[in-house]
Amino acid sequence: MLIILTLYQVPVWLVFSKLKLVRWGWASGTVAGLIGAFILVVFGGLTKGLAQSARETPQSMLAAQIRIQGFVCDKLLGAVRDRQRSKPDHAVWVLKCSNATYRVSRAPDMAAKVEPLE
Template sequence: MAWHRLLVGTFAVAFVASGGRLAWAQETPPEDLASQLRLQGHRCDEPVTAQRDAQLSKPDEVVWNLRCGNASYRMRLTPDMAARIEQLN
């Protein structure tokens, strides 16, 4: 039961610190997405733009289109999971 209180407390602190919104779901700068991309073994030279795809996004899965200097990617971000990454032409 103590772990449950700790988890809820951690979430509450993160929620308040983010200004009452889930920051990863709303606004993710290109640099943050590029970092996640690189952590998962993809190359992103100079992230240029990141645009949220509202049509493909779902409540627990946010889709971003990231354009880097060398390639473009579609990233599906789901909490507590690795991003699903698709390179675009």
């Protein structure tokens, strides 16, 4: 946000102070302020949407990973970590989808081992 505000202030400074294309007054200052507020609202909304899309849960990442590996997970219902089977650097999850349940074993930098459960 600060970068966007700074990028807006530079042209305003050039137009009003350096190049003196427009005289600074009540009307021109109000218009410049409204344009700046509009720009901040638009870019603020865009960055908020990007931040929300970046909030992925481990469950949704597991579902995406098994889909990439060719397994069907229509709708993710939840995932629970299997603490008995998990080890350091080897997490085991039970992933529940609307159509199936899977045991997913993950190790760093490797494809997941996926076992369909009955």
